[in-house]
Amino acid sequence: MDNARRNFLKGAGGAIVTAGFVGAPFISSQAQAQTSMGMAGEPTKHTLPDLDYAYNALEPYIDEQTMRLHHDKHHQGYVNGLNNAEEQLALARGSGDYDMVQHWTLKAAFHGAGHYLHSIFWKVMAPPNNGGGGMPSGLVAERINKDFGSFDNFKDQFSAASKSVEGSGWGILAYRPIDQRLVIMQAENHQKMTQWVIAPLMCIDVWEHAYYLKYQNRRGEYVDNWWNVVNWPQVEEHLKLAMG
Numbered sequence: 405m406d407n408a409r410r411n412f413l414k415g416a417g418g419a420i421v422t423a424g425f426v427g428a429p430f431i432s433s434q435a436q437a438q439t440s441m442g443m444a445g446e447p448t449k450h451t452l453p454d455l456d457y458a459y460n461a462l463e464p465y466i467d468e469q470t471m472r473l474h475h476d477k478h479h480q481g482y483v484n485g486l487n488n489a490e491e492q493l494a495l496a497r498g499s500g501d502y503d504m505v506q507h508w509t510l511k512a513a514f515h516g517a518g519h520y521l522h523s524i525f526w527k528v529m530a531p532p533n534n535g536g537g538g539m540p541s542g543l544v545a546e547r548i549n550k551d552f553g554s555f556d557n558f559k560d561q562f563s564a565a566s567k568s569v570e571g572s573g574w575g576i577l578a579y580r581p582i583d584q585r586l587v588i589m590q591a592e593n594h595q596k597m598t599q600w601v602i603a604p605l606m607c608i609d610v611w612e613h614a615y616y617l618k619y620q621n622r623r624g625e626y627v628d629n630w631w632n633v634v635n636w637p638q639v640e641e642h643l644k645l646a647m648g
Contacts (some may be wrong), residue, residue, distance in 0.1 A: 442498045447490040450483050452476075453523050461531040465629040467618045478613050479522045482594075485515030517594035521607050523576055528606045528642075530635035542637040544643055551586040559631070562588050566627045572611040575627070577639070578602035579646040603646040606639045 413638050457474060459466035489512035496502050530536035539555060540548060552558035566575025567590050574591040591597055591607075606628055608614075615626035 431546045442495055445551050447494045449484050449485070450519060452480050452594045453526065455526055456530055457529075460629070461534075462529060462536070462633045465532065465632050466529075466615075470613075470615065470617045473617075474609075474613060475522075475526065479519070479610075482518035482522065485511060486519050487624050490514060499580075513595045514593060517591070520603065521576075521591070521594055522609065524604055524607050524642075525609050528638050529633045529637050532632045535635055536633035537631065537639070539638065540639065542640055544636060547643065558586075558588075563627050563631075565590050566608050566610055567624045571608050574610060575608045576602075576604050577606040578604045579643060581646070584647075603642075605642040605646065606634070 415627040452475075455471075456512055459475075462471065480505075489508045492504065492508045493512065494507070496505055539545070546557065548555055548558045552561065562575055562577060569575065569590050570592060572593060574594065576589040576591055578587050578599075579585075580587050580599065582601055587599070587602060589598060589602065606629065610623055610627070615623065619626040
């Protein structure tokens with residue numbers, strides 16, 4: 405990563421951590437400001453991030469059809485929903501009519517968290533045996549051993565949390581700056597059950613759309629196989645950024 409990009413990400417990441425914003429620092433680089441008549445304030449034009457690998461690159465663990473549908477349709481839907489919600493809130497500010505503010509605020513939370521977590525999800529995966537899988541090293545390994553006792557302890561807890569999410573949601577490894585430690589969280593839907601100050605480093609999508617075509621109702625098998633595509637160097641980048 406070049407110095408200019410690193411400095412940009414550090415600035416964005418610092419703002420996210422100090423504000424308790426549950427999202428990924430690199431999301432900011434995917435946004436462009438826009439202006440429209442009748443709006444007060446300029447809502448961000450969120451865009452779908454490109455994948456760093458081919459749709460079939462994560463096989464045999466995640467199939468090509470699932471990747472195409474998941475990235476191009478489901479994630480795009482969250483991007484569209486977030487843009488629409490933020491545009492409606494800007495229109496409300498322009499008109500002074502706040503009758504629908506609760507509805508659009510809820511929509512912004514749901515679609516925004518969906519967009520941010522999916523953007524992290526794509527980044528923390530890589531083709532098996534070509535950046536994906538194996539064991540963490542460096543700072544990530546050091547902090548996992550410190551905060552969970554061992555990698556096996558961490559993996560067992562993360563897997564159990566991910567498999568047991570009630571309904572649709574996520575398993576998340578995050579950095580908590582208040583006590584400077586790693587924590588494992590569940591998220592229901594995208595936005596529920598978080599701690600506001602955490603910075604997500606790694607996450608697995610356990611909505612059925614993430615695995616059902618290949619695994620049907622076997623969420624546990626999907627979670628177990630997902631470890632073969634985890635991109636630990638990218639997780640390390642996220643941790644360094646979160647720690648400042």
